[in-house]
Amino acid sequence: MQTLLLDPDAVEAAAETSAVVDAVEAAFVADARGDTQMPAKSYIDLPEYNGDFRSMPAYLDAGDWDAAAVKWVNVHPDNPADHDLPTVMGTVVYSDPETAFPLALLDGTTITRKRTGAAAAVATNYLAVEHARTMGLVGAGVQSYAQLEAVATVRPIEEVVVADRDEEAIAEFVDAFDDRFDVRGGSIEEAAQCDVLSTVTPVEEPIVHSVGDHTHVNAIGADAAGKHEIADEILLDATLVIDDYEQCTHSGEINVPWSQGVLDDDDIHGELGDVVVGEKPGRTPETGVTVFDSTGLAIQDVAASHVVYEYATEHDVGEPVSLVDTDVL
Numbered sequence: 001m002q003t004l005l006l007d008p009d010a011v012e013a014a015a016e017t018s019a020v021v022d023a024v025e026a027a028f029v030a031d032a033r034g035d036t037q038m039p040a041k042s043y044i045d046l047p048e049y050n051g052d053f054r055s056m057p058a059y060l061d062a063g064d065w066d067a068a069a070v071k072w073v074n075v076h077p078d079n080p081a082d083h084d085l086p087t088v089m090g091t092v093v094y095s096d097p098e099t100a101f102p103l104a105l106l107d108g109t110t111i112t113r114k115r116t117g118a119a120a121a122v123a124t125n126y127l128a129v130e131h132a133r134t135m136g137l138v139g140a141g142v143q144s145y146a147q148l149e150a151v152a153t154v155r156p157i158e159e160v161v162v163a164d165r166d167e168e169a170i171a172e173f174v175d176a177f178d179d180r181f182d183v184r185g186g187s188i189e190e191a192a193q194c195d196v197l198s199t200v201t202p203v204e205e206p207i208v209h210s211v212g213d214h215t216h217v218n219a220i221g222a223d224a225a226g227k228h229e230i231a232d233e234i235l236l237d238a239t240l241v242i243d244d245y246e247q248c249t250h251s252g253e254i255n256v257p258w259s260q261g262v263l264d265d266d267d268i269h270g271e272l273g274d275v276v277v278g279e280k281p282g283r284t285p286e287t288g289v290t291v292f293d294s295t296g297l298a299i300q301d302v303a304a305s306h307v308v309y310e311y312a313t314e315h316d317v318g319e320p321v322s323l324v325d326t327d328v329l
Contacts, residue, residue: 004103004105004318006106006107006318010107010308010317011107017117017150020115020117020304021150021153021154023062024304026062030060031299032277035060037059038297039057049078050077053072053073054074055070056070057071058301059097069298071301073088074089074090076088086109092106094302104318111301115304116300117146117147119294119297119300120150120198121151121154122276127290132156132157132216133195135148135161136162136186136191137191137198137199138197138199138229139201140170140173148177148181151218152180155196163188163191170185171185195214197211198220202221203229204256209234214287216291216292218292222253222293227253235253235263236263237288240263241272243272247295247297253291254293
């Protein structure tokens, strides 16, 4: 047997957006039903290198398929300046649960980008107004592209407003999508009045202070303690849905107001998996603002990797390599 090596281009080619959205939704369903194993993310801190490693293992049984994987990812802020390398790099080992054979080695950075967009799309599908046609983005980095691509698979998005301090980044975003959407740069306030808003910045002081009366917000940027994009008043008034209790209270959008006692358990509507399986209601005619706090889960990486591997094997994408010795002595 051989292991499939899938570089960023191969993962990009094999990660069809709507398929990843469906698989990530299936992962949330499996988790809500107790059909997953997802140990807590573990860290190796390397202060001497101003960086860390993180490992994210998981298994899920989606009924029609099951899969297991581990993502090994770093955060080294000095990499770009000192080593001409990205701050964040990831690798996924995707394995056969029955035999443990490593079926594929995948670029984890692309997997992360795709599954993060897909999670926002799942939340949008259950929490946004049914005929949402406008989408705002705060931040025009690489994740903003994944957000729009994924959300547009679940809502008929027509108009897009993107806000960023970098005018060049806005221009590149507009150029990438102006053949598909009525897209323009605008202020944070304009973006926040849209039917759907995704925030994808690393700020530690809230930059979104008002939203539309029925806006759905995908709060994506907060992925570490101290980060905080959305004003506390919005979070307090919203129907607040999270992806994982432990992760969100520690390092999600709610971590700062949570640590300060501004938010508590009574303010959380539920986890997204509970909404997807119907244990908690999604949007109703009476629902106003909704917020999805997304920290990113290992089961999402497994689901996206499953989509990529199945596509790759069917369409001869990637490079087979003899990674492990399978001779039985």
